[in-house]
Amino acid sequence: MAFTLSGLLDCFGKRGKKKGRQGGMVPAPAVLPDDVIVYAVGDIHGHSALLRRLLDRIVDHAATFGQGRRAVLVFLGDYVDRGPDSRGAVDLVMNPPPGFTVRALMGNHEQAMLDFIDDPEKGQHWIRWSPATLASYGLEGEGPLAVDAGARRLLRDRLVAALPSGHLDFYRGLETMVEYGGYAFVHAGVRPGVPLAAQTAEDLIWIREPFLDWPAPFEKVIVHGHSITGTPVIRRNRIGIDTGAYSSGILTALALCGDGMGLIQVGKRGR
Numbered sequence: 362m363a364f365t366l367s368g369l370l371d372c373f374g375k376r377g378k379k380k381g382r383q384g385g386m387v388p389a390p391a392v393l394p395d396d397v398i399v400y401a402v403g404d405i406h407g408h409s410a411l412l413r414r415l416l417d418r419i420v421d422h423a424a425t426f427g428q429g430r431r432a433v434l435v436f437l438g439d440y441v442d443r444g445p446d447s448r449g450a451v452d453l454v455m456n457p458p459p460g461f462t463v464r465a466l467m468g469n470h471e472q473a474m475l476d477f478i479d480d481p482e483k484g485q486h487w488i489r490w491s492p493a494t495l496a497s498y499g500l501e502g503e504g505p506l507a508v509d510a511g512a513r514r515l516l517r518d519r520l521v522a523a524l525p526s527g528h529l530d531f532y533r534g535l536e537t538m539v540e541y542g543g544y545a546f547v548h549a550g551v552r553p554g555v556p557l558a559a560q561t562a563e564d565l566i567w568i569r570e571p572f573l574d575w576p577a578p579f580e581k582v583i584v585h586g587h588s589i590t591g592t593p594v595i596r597r598n599r600i601g602i603d604t605g606a607y608s609s610g611i612l613t614a615l616a617l618c619g620d621g622m623g624l625i626q627v628g629k630r631g632r
Contacts, residue, residue, distance in 0.1 A: 388621065477517060481516070590603065
Protein backbone atom coordinates (compact mmCIF):
# COMPACT_ATOMS: atom_id res chain seq x y z
CA MET A 362 0.00 0.00 0.00
CA ALA A 363 1.54 3.28 -1.08
CA PHE A 364 0.25 6.83 -0.92
CA THR A 365 1.78 10.13 -1.90
CA LEU A 366 2.30 12.51 0.97
CA SER A 367 0.49 15.29 -0.87
CA GLY A 368 -2.49 13.02 -1.43
CA LEU A 369 -2.71 12.15 2.25
CA LEU A 370 -2.31 15.75 3.32
CA ASP A 371 -5.06 16.85 0.93
CA CYS A 372 -7.41 14.00 1.72
CA PHE A 373 -9.63 16.04 4.04
CA GLY A 374 -9.97 18.96 1.69
CA LYS A 375 -13.22 17.75 0.12
CA ARG A 376 -16.63 17.42 1.68
CA GLY A 377 -19.35 14.84 1.45
CA LYS A 378 -19.49 11.09 1.96
CA LYS A 379 -18.17 8.27 -0.16
CA LYS A 380 -19.07 4.65 0.63
CA GLY A 381 -18.55 5.01 4.37
CA ARG A 382 -15.45 7.16 4.10
CA GLN A 383 -15.37 10.88 4.61
CA GLY A 384 -15.28 12.64 1.26
CA GLY A 385 -11.81 12.83 -0.24
CA MET A 386 -10.17 10.51 2.29
CA VAL A 387 -7.82 7.85 1.04
CA PRO A 388 -8.47 4.20 1.92
CA ALA A 389 -6.90 3.10 5.21
CA PRO A 390 -5.43 -0.31 6.05
CA ALA A 391 -7.99 -0.89 8.83
CA VAL A 392 -11.44 0.28 9.94
CA LEU A 393 -12.76 2.25 12.91
CA PRO A 394 -16.28 2.02 14.37
CA ASP A 395 -18.67 4.55 12.84
CA ASP A 396 -19.12 6.43 16.12
CA VAL A 397 -15.52 7.59 16.57
CA ILE A 398 -12.90 9.72 14.84
CA VAL A 399 -9.33 9.35 16.10
CA TYR A 400 -6.42 11.76 15.82
CA ALA A 401 -3.03 10.25 16.66
CA VAL A 402 -0.33 12.83 17.42
CA GLY A 403 3.34 12.05 16.91
CA ASP A 404 6.29 12.77 19.20
CA ILE A 405 6.11 16.37 20.48
CA HIS A 406 9.40 16.65 22.41
CA GLY A 407 8.71 19.95 24.13
CA HIS A 408 7.43 21.83 21.09
CA SER A 409 4.32 23.29 22.66
CA ALA A 410 3.93 25.98 19.99
CA LEU A 411 3.73 23.36 17.25
CA LEU A 412 1.29 21.30 19.32
CA ARG A 413 -0.96 24.31 19.89
CA ARG A 414 -1.09 24.96 16.14
CA LEU A 415 -1.74 21.28 15.41
CA LEU A 416 -4.58 21.13 17.94
CA ASP A 417 -6.17 24.18 16.31
CA ARG A 418 -6.06 22.36 12.97
CA ILE A 419 -7.52 19.23 14.51
CA VAL A 420 -10.38 21.19 16.12
CA ASP A 421 -11.24 22.74 12.74
CA HIS A 422 -11.05 19.35 11.08
CA ALA A 423 -13.26 17.63 13.66
CA ALA A 424 -15.87 20.35 13.30
CA THR A 425 -16.29 19.31 9.66
CA PHE A 426 -15.55 15.60 9.59
CA GLY A 427 -16.26 14.47 13.14
CA GLN A 428 -19.89 15.47 13.39
CA GLY A 429 -21.89 12.79 15.19
CA ARG A 430 -18.70 10.98 16.26
CA ARG A 431 -16.69 10.88 19.47
CA ALA A 432 -13.45 12.74 18.87
CA VAL A 433 -10.40 11.08 20.44
CA LEU A 434 -6.86 12.42 20.69
CA VAL A 435 -4.26 9.66 21.06
CA PHE A 436 -0.89 11.12 21.97
CA LEU A 437 1.87 8.65 21.10
CA GLY A 438 4.33 9.74 23.81
CA ASP A 439 7.62 11.64 24.10
CA TYR A 440 6.18 14.93 25.34
CA VAL A 441 9.40 15.90 27.12
CA ASP A 442 13.09 16.51 26.37
CA ARG A 443 14.94 18.11 23.45
CA GLY A 444 12.44 20.90 22.70
CA PRO A 445 12.08 24.19 24.59
CA ASP A 446 8.82 23.72 26.51
CA SER A 447 8.17 20.26 27.92
CA ARG A 448 6.05 21.73 30.70
CA GLY A 449 3.85 23.61 28.24
CA ALA A 450 3.46 20.56 26.01
CA VAL A 451 2.28 18.46 28.95
CA ASP A 452 -0.14 21.21 30.01
CA LEU A 453 -1.72 21.12 26.54
CA VAL A 454 -2.07 17.34 26.59
CA MET A 455 -3.60 17.47 30.07
CA ASN A 456 -6.08 20.17 29.01
CA PRO A 457 -7.44 19.16 25.59
CA PRO A 458 -9.86 21.18 23.48
CA PRO A 459 -13.48 20.90 24.62
CA GLY A 460 -15.26 17.81 23.39
CA PHE A 461 -12.14 15.68 22.91
CA THR A 462 -11.26 12.54 24.84
CA VAL A 463 -7.52 12.12 25.49
CA ARG A 464 -5.59 8.85 25.60
CA ALA A 465 -1.96 9.59 26.39
CA LEU A 466 0.75 6.96 25.85
CA MET A 467 4.06 6.48 27.62
CA GLY A 468 7.11 7.35 25.54
CA ASN A 469 10.62 6.16 26.26
CA HIS A 470 11.56 9.68 27.39
CA GLU A 471 8.79 9.77 29.99
CA GLN A 472 9.78 6.29 31.13
CA ALA A 473 13.41 7.40 31.46
CA MET A 474 12.32 10.46 33.45
CA LEU A 475 10.26 8.30 35.81
CA ASP A 476 13.18 5.89 36.18
CA PHE A 477 15.27 8.84 37.36
CA ILE A 478 12.57 10.06 39.75
CA ASP A 479 12.12 6.58 41.22
CA ASP A 480 15.84 5.86 41.55
CA PRO A 481 18.36 8.57 40.57
CA GLU A 482 21.15 5.99 40.38
CA LYS A 483 19.49 3.35 38.24
CA GLY A 484 17.77 6.05 36.21
CA GLN A 485 20.71 8.39 35.78
CA HIS A 486 20.74 7.73 32.02
CA TRP A 487 17.92 10.28 31.75
CA ILE A 488 20.27 13.10 32.78
CA ARG A 489 21.81 13.26 29.31
CA TRP A 490 18.35 14.02 27.89
CA SER A 491 17.21 16.22 30.77
CA PRO A 492 18.51 19.80 30.27
CA ALA A 493 15.60 21.14 28.20
CA THR A 494 12.99 19.50 30.41
CA LEU A 495 14.64 20.68 33.61
CA ALA A 496 14.84 24.22 32.22
CA SER A 497 11.12 24.19 31.41
CA TYR A 498 10.45 23.40 35.08
CA GLY A 499 12.72 26.22 36.25
CA LEU A 500 15.86 24.13 36.85
CA GLU A 501 18.01 25.43 34.03
CA GLY A 502 21.61 24.22 34.04
CA GLU A 503 21.19 21.81 36.94
CA GLY A 504 21.33 18.52 35.05
CA PRO A 505 25.02 18.68 34.09
CA LEU A 506 25.89 19.39 37.75
CA ALA A 507 24.53 16.01 38.90
CA VAL A 508 27.90 14.28 38.75
CA ASP A 509 27.67 12.18 41.92
CA ALA A 510 25.02 10.23 43.81
CA GLY A 511 24.25 13.01 46.25
CA ALA A 512 23.83 15.60 43.52
CA ARG A 513 21.56 13.26 41.56
CA ARG A 514 19.32 12.69 44.56
CA LEU A 515 19.16 16.45 45.18
CA LEU A 516 18.28 17.05 41.54
CA ARG A 517 15.52 14.45 41.73
CA ASP A 518 14.09 16.09 44.85
CA ARG A 519 14.22 19.54 43.26
CA LEU A 520 12.56 18.27 40.09
CA VAL A 521 9.69 16.63 41.98
CA ALA A 522 9.19 19.81 43.99
CA ALA A 523 9.15 21.90 40.81
CA LEU A 524 6.53 19.83 38.99
CA PRO A 525 3.17 21.63 38.81
CA SER A 526 0.13 20.02 40.35
CA GLY A 527 -0.91 16.95 38.40
CA HIS A 528 2.21 16.54 36.27
CA LEU A 529 3.74 13.64 38.18
CA ASP A 530 0.36 11.87 38.28
CA PHE A 531 0.10 12.47 34.53
CA TYR A 532 3.47 10.82 33.90
CA ARG A 533 2.66 7.88 36.15
CA GLY A 534 -0.74 7.40 34.57
CA LEU A 535 0.41 7.14 30.95
CA GLU A 536 -0.81 4.08 29.05
CA THR A 537 1.31 1.69 27.00
CA MET A 538 -1.29 0.69 24.38
CA VAL A 539 -4.66 1.95 23.19
CA GLU A 540 -6.92 0.08 20.77
CA TYR A 541 -9.72 1.37 18.57
CA GLY A 542 -11.28 -0.79 15.90
CA GLY A 543 -8.61 -2.35 13.71
CA TYR A 544 -5.81 -0.19 15.13
CA ALA A 545 -3.48 -0.48 18.11
CA PHE A 546 -1.67 2.69 19.15
CA VAL A 547 1.72 2.42 20.88
CA HIS A 548 4.79 4.58 21.27
CA ALA A 549 7.49 2.47 19.63
CA GLY A 550 6.04 -0.73 18.18
CA VAL A 551 5.36 -4.35 19.04
CA ARG A 552 7.35 -7.58 19.21
CA PRO A 553 6.54 -9.65 16.09
CA GLY A 554 5.03 -13.05 16.84
CA VAL A 555 3.78 -12.00 20.29
CA PRO A 556 0.02 -11.46 20.82
CA LEU A 557 -0.93 -7.86 21.59
CA ALA A 558 -2.21 -8.89 25.00
CA ALA A 559 1.21 -10.39 25.85
CA GLN A 560 3.41 -7.50 24.71
CA THR A 561 5.85 -6.15 27.30
CA ALA A 562 5.92 -2.49 28.27
CA GLU A 563 9.61 -2.39 27.35
CA ASP A 564 8.91 -3.41 23.76
CA LEU A 565 5.90 -1.12 23.41
CA ILE A 566 7.99 1.83 24.59
CA TRP A 567 11.47 1.09 23.19
CA ILE A 568 11.46 -1.39 20.27
CA ARG A 569 12.71 -0.61 16.79
CA GLU A 570 13.89 -3.76 15.01
CA PRO A 571 12.62 -6.32 14.23
CA PHE A 572 9.34 -4.41 14.32
CA LEU A 573 10.11 -1.74 11.72
CA ASP A 574 11.04 -4.17 8.94
CA TRP A 575 8.52 -6.90 9.79
CA PRO A 576 6.61 -7.65 6.56
CA ALA A 577 3.71 -9.74 7.87
CA PRO A 578 0.44 -8.49 9.39
CA PHE A 579 0.05 -7.94 13.12
CA GLU A 580 -3.23 -8.55 14.94
CA LYS A 581 -4.08 -4.92 14.25
CA VAL A 582 -2.49 -2.12 12.28
CA ILE A 583 0.09 -0.53 14.60
CA VAL A 584 0.15 3.27 14.79
CA HIS A 585 3.38 4.49 16.39
CA GLY A 586 6.00 7.18 16.79
CA HIS A 587 9.54 6.81 18.25
CA SER A 588 11.42 6.14 14.99
CA ILE A 589 11.93 9.36 13.04
CA THR A 590 11.29 9.46 9.31
CA GLY A 591 11.30 12.43 6.95
CA THR A 592 7.71 11.68 5.94
CA PRO A 593 5.13 9.42 7.60
CA VAL A 594 5.41 5.72 6.81
CA ILE A 595 2.20 4.05 5.68
CA ARG A 596 2.25 0.26 5.36
CA ARG A 597 -0.37 -2.45 5.52
CA ASN A 598 0.78 -3.48 8.99
CA ARG A 599 1.94 -0.19 10.56
CA ILE A 600 1.78 3.61 10.31
CA GLY A 601 4.69 5.65 11.70
CA ILE A 602 4.17 9.37 12.27
CA ASP A 603 7.26 10.62 14.14
CA THR A 604 8.51 13.28 11.74
CA GLY A 605 11.09 14.60 14.22
CA ALA A 606 9.46 17.78 15.47
CA TYR A 607 12.54 18.73 17.52
CA SER A 608 14.87 18.49 14.51
CA SER A 609 12.66 19.02 11.45
CA GLY A 610 10.21 21.49 12.98
CA ILE A 611 7.33 19.38 11.63
CA LEU A 612 4.69 17.82 13.88
CA THR A 613 2.31 15.27 12.37
CA ALA A 614 -1.12 13.91 13.26
CA LEU A 615 -2.88 10.96 11.65
CA ALA A 616 -6.66 11.28 11.28
CA LEU A 617 -8.66 8.04 11.13
CA CYS A 618 -12.38 7.80 10.44
CA GLY A 619 -14.32 4.79 9.19
CA ASP A 620 -12.17 3.15 6.53
CA GLY A 621 -10.36 6.35 5.59
CA MET A 622 -7.30 8.24 6.78
CA GLY A 623 -5.35 11.42 6.25
CA LEU A 624 -2.51 13.51 7.66
CA ILE A 625 -2.48 16.91 9.32
CA GLN A 626 0.90 18.64 9.67
CA VAL A 627 2.21 21.90 11.01
CA GLY A 628 5.72 23.31 10.85
CA LYS A 629 8.26 24.36 8.28
CA ARG A 630 6.64 22.34 5.52
CA GLY A 631 3.38 21.70 7.35
CA ARG A 632 0.18 22.59 5.52
